[in-house]
Amino acid sequence: MSLPAKVSPGNLSFLEAGSVRVAPMLIGWRMYRREGDRLIGGAIVETEAYNQSDAASHSYRGETPRTRVMFGPAGHLYVYFTYGMHYCMNIVTGREGEGDAVLLRAILPDEGLDIIRARRNHRPDHELTDGPAKLCQALGVTGDDSGKRLNEGEFLLLPPRGAQPRVRATQRIGITRDTHRLWRFVLDE
DNA sequence: TTAATGATGGGCT
């Protein structure tokens, strides 16, 4: 992709809706990270919604130093460290103070594949970015990126290339509370 | 193909 230095990112105000509404809308949008003159990333194919009413959410027990950016304005990255070795990235949604975010669980990479393959230790292509921590590893995202705002240069959230794809809702993965909610959204072939 | 398990450290009770 030959992207101009100055992109026109479009209006991200739709992120101010609640995460349960935004998470399915994000399927098909494209997340890229700019490293020098390279772009790394691709289309989002799996998301999960989290909010403060939700016992599985980091924001459930209120704002803490860790979750501060999750309670900030929409359109920022919330990155957390988990299981002693992994990072996961979220897009903050909703209104400031709500503690609302969408976890990015998987993308279909289409830019920077050589870099992604190297970072992912040359695993099979279908295992490069098919989990939240794999995605962060592939894009080189760490806790240092938490709080960064989208579409200000380094992280780009771009609209789908074609029509909005079909989306399927399922139960979320890897949580132990509020598991009944159908707040995981995947691209429906 | 699926199932079980160890790695590893910050956050919070």
Added chain:
DNA sequence: GCCCATCATTAAA
């Protein structure tokens, strides 16, 4: 001290 919004490896079938 317990709990993870996980992953890669190994084992079983």
